[in-house]
Amino acid sequence: MLRGNKTYLNKEVFINYKRNMNEIQIPQTYDMDIRYWTDGANIFYAGPDFIIKKADIKSFTLYTGWFAKDKNRCYFEGSAFKKADPETFEVLNWAFAKDRNHVYTNRGILKDADPNTFEVLDDGYLRYVWIAPTGFGRDKNHIFHYAYGGKTQILKDADFDSFVVVDHDFGKDKNSVFWNGRKLKNANPATWINVDIFSTDGENFYAGSDLLKGAEVNKARTEIEKNRK
Numbered sequence: 558m559l560r561g562n563k564t565y566l567n568k569e570v571f572i573n574y575k576r577n578m579n580e581i582q583i584p585q586t587y588d589m590d591i592r593y594w595t596d597g598a599n600i601f602y603a604g605p606d607f608i609i610k611k612a613d614i615k616s617f618t619l620y621t622g623w624f625a626k627d628k629n630r631c632y633f634e635g636s637a638f639k640k641a642d643p644e645t646f647e648v649l650n651w652a653f654a655k656d657r658n659h660v661y662t663n664r665g666i667l668k669d670a671d672p673n674t675f676e677v678l679d680d681g682y683l684r685y686v687w688i689a690p691t692g693f694g695r696d697k698n699h700i701f702h703y704a705y706g707g708k709t710q711i712l713k714d715a716d717f718d719s720f721v722v723v724d725h726d727f728g729k730d731k732n733s734v735f736w737n738g739r740k741l742k743n744a745n746p747a748t749w750i751n752v753d754i755f756s757t758d759g760e761n762f763y764a765g766s767d768l769l770k771g772a773e774v775n776k777a778r779t780e781i782e783k784n785r786k
Contacts, residue, residue, distance in 0.1 A: 592634070593619055602635025609635050622651035622682065622690055623663070631656070633663040640666070650681030652690040652703045662703050663690065669711065671696040683725045691725045702728070702738040710738020726765075727751055734758075739766040752781045 594601040600612040613627035625632045631641035631654070638661055645657040653675070654661045660670035674697040681692035681703075689705040700712040700720055712720075716730035728735045734744040734756075741749075745758040755764055755777040762769045762777040769777050 592623055593617075593625055607635055620648035620654075622648070622688070624648045624654055631661075633661070638665060649675075649677045649694070650679070650692065651688065652681035652692045652705075653677050653694050660694070660696075662709055663705070664708070667701065667703075667709055669699060670694075670701065671698060678722050678728075679725060681725075693722050693725075693728055695720075700728070702726075702735070704737055707737075712738055712740075714740075723751060727756070736763070736766040741766055742768045753784045755781050757781060 592603045594605070595614060595617075596605075598614070600609045600614055600617050601607055602609055609632065611629070612632075613629055616628040617625060618627070619625050623634045626641075626643050626646050628643060630637040631643055631646045632638070633654075640659070641661065642656040642658060646654065647656065648654045652662060653667075655670075655672040655675055658672060660667040660672050660675045675694060676696070678693040678695060678700075681690055682688045683691045691704045692702070694701045694703070695717070700715045700717070701709050702712060703709045704726070712728065712735050714733070715728075715735065716732055719731035720728060721730070722728050726737055729746040729749065731746065734741040734746050734749050736756075741756070741761075741763050743758075743761050744756075744763065745760070747758075749756060749758040755762060755769075757763065757777065762774045762781075764773070764777065
């Protein structure tokens with residue numbers, strides 16, 4: 558299995574991993590963020606129980622995140638994309654890939670996306686205990702936001718010329734603030750800031766895209782003040 562021109566995990570490491578499964582021990586060379594393995598004859602995803610059937614081990618190549626391909630198929634998390642073209646398949650970051658025909662997330666083809674003009678706007682991931690592919694991309698027609706496991710959102714009415722990514726969930730333009738593709742009601746982008754799980758424009762307070770009211774506002778204000786110190 559290749560990552561560039563370098564073998565990533567060899568047969569000995571894989572056997573040690575498999576032997577230690579019953580003891581819930583992971584060898585130091587195990588990487589949660591890659592998850593592809595080989596025993597020299599087969600390709601596995603996320604350990605010894607998920608064999609990627611019909612994978613071509615000689616041409617199997619790893620990319621950023623959980624994308625991979627061989628000479629016949631392209632993969633995310635060990636599952637093959639339908640209709641993907643291995644010859645032109647290009648991984649853009651943790652969240653997005655494309656070929657000459659389509660743009661992809663882990664859910665498959667991203668409808669309404671133009672592969673000829675599509676570009677990513679960040680590195681495409683958030684790190685919790687493990688990495689979650691999440692981020693923004695754009696083509697000539699739309700700005701998109703993808704959050705791992707969810708449906709990719711089109712940012713309706715976003716202004717292309719002024720749009721900027723704030724972090725992997727938030728973006729804003731001269732008119733609006735967006736969270737996970739959804740517009741924050743009444744948010745003033747000129748004064749808006751996000752702090753930890755809350756955000757505010759100085760007048761309104763939000764958790765995600767939800768406009769907070771009552772006691773929730775006091776909680777958000779307290780948390781923002783505490784985390785800004």
